[in-house]
Amino acid sequence: MRYLKFLLLLVAFSTVFLTACNTVGEEGEENKEENTDQGGKLLEPKELADVFLNGDYEKVYSQTSKTFQGEVPFKQFQELGKEFNKDVAKYILQSELPYGNGAKQYVWIDDSGSKGMMAIFDEDDIIHGLQVMPLTLYPETDNIYTETIFDFPFQDKWFVFWGGTNSLVNYHYAYENQRYAYDFVIMNEYSSYEGDPTLNESYYAFGKEYLVPADGTVVQVENSVKDNEPVGRMNQKQPLGNYVILDHGNKEFSYLAHFKYQSIVVKEGDKVKKGDLLGLVGNSGNSSEPHIHFHVADSPDPMTSKSIKINFDREDKFIQGDFVD
Incomplete structure (x- = not known):
């Protein structure tokens, strides 16, 4: 991000x-x-x-x-x-x-x-x-959506910082394994933070609840990666940071990344329902500031999986620059 x-x-x-x-x-x-x-x-x-x-x-x-x-x-x-x-x-x-x-x-x-x-x-x-x-286009997958219907993995109003089907509004689009990913932050008066920009606690998103976007089973969890400090220093060796991968059936797996250090409250094998608490938003992994990363792919392997466009539970389309809730 x-x-x-x-x-x-x-x-x-x-x-x-x-x-x-x-x-x-x-x-x-x-x-x-x-x-x-x-x-x-x-x-x-x-x-x-x-x-x-x-x-x-x-x-x-x-x-x-x-x-x-x-x-x-x-x-x-x-x-x-x-x-x-x-x-x-x-x-x-x-x-x-x-x-x-x-x-x-x-x-x-x-x-x-x-x-x-x-x-x-x-x-x-x-x-x-x-x-x-x-712009490179991928029409063969741009119009294929998940069978699972998803909600957002958060409450209240968030801002789409990366999202859409071209690389100018969504840098993920160039990479097959996360092509249809979204990055969400909380914005207030055109800023995502207040106070010292080097502190995670200054960011509106840090510590917010990170929720289950659709019913599923927890298949992978990482909870031991420390949040990046100061903000701006990124951990490229552990790009997802703290994360949860959920199996929703139909070969659809949601990836939720960059959780706060040791904040994840679920474990592998847990059955979860839409809206359940997964943990708290953090700044772990290859993350430049506290935010939510969310994408869906066809396998739980982050390197070889292929991203699938998310079928959200609303008709409105949204891309970078939009507020959603």
Whole structure:
């Protein structure tokens, strides 16, 4: 899971990944003032995709940060834009993701679903990063859902930080064993924490109840992995951290990961019902902050299993940037 407080330090590439390496701050204010002095009106973030598709590359480029412009020449920007926009009829806004300090990420895909665009705007609407990329699709599994009907593994309102069927809104999508996974956090006023960001206890999700999403049998449990401290340090040797795997029948196994150290209250062989307590939300394993990781796969082997799209007990579809409860 991407570190929520991390404001995406960006690096310029020579192909279709256009970014710049800087943090959002004074530079954005300077760019805004320059644009205003020149009589230009800043485009609204949601307008970017349409302006880009219409070929007004100078308008978009003039709103990028000085660092971006120093690393990506306008000619290169224009050439890549023209090439990428070929055969695109329109871009559709997919998600909006707050980063803190007023910055926000926007993601669009084209009408075919084969091309995507991501942009980072600061609070002054200056563009600090712009990524355009082809998207790999998996239509053979994107429309296959679990036979089991699932609820969310939590109570109250949570925020979808990663989720969806392309790699811009869901980094899991690139990996067959967790392609349809979700990462959930609790957000309050565009932040997932209050206080010292290095402490797990500062995060709204830490210590919340982690619930059974559907009736099943506990087949695997790990409860001895310590939570990552300070927040931001990740345990890649034990990627799931503390976890529970449930067998729901029909060769459907739910994976619930990153529990709080020694908080899991079930054991292998237990029969559990939807809504039962499994443990508490933590920050163990390959986790950048306290959150819930939830996916369903066709076997209890995390390395060789194949992820299955989750059939939730509601009609509403949701992806990165949505609140769910």
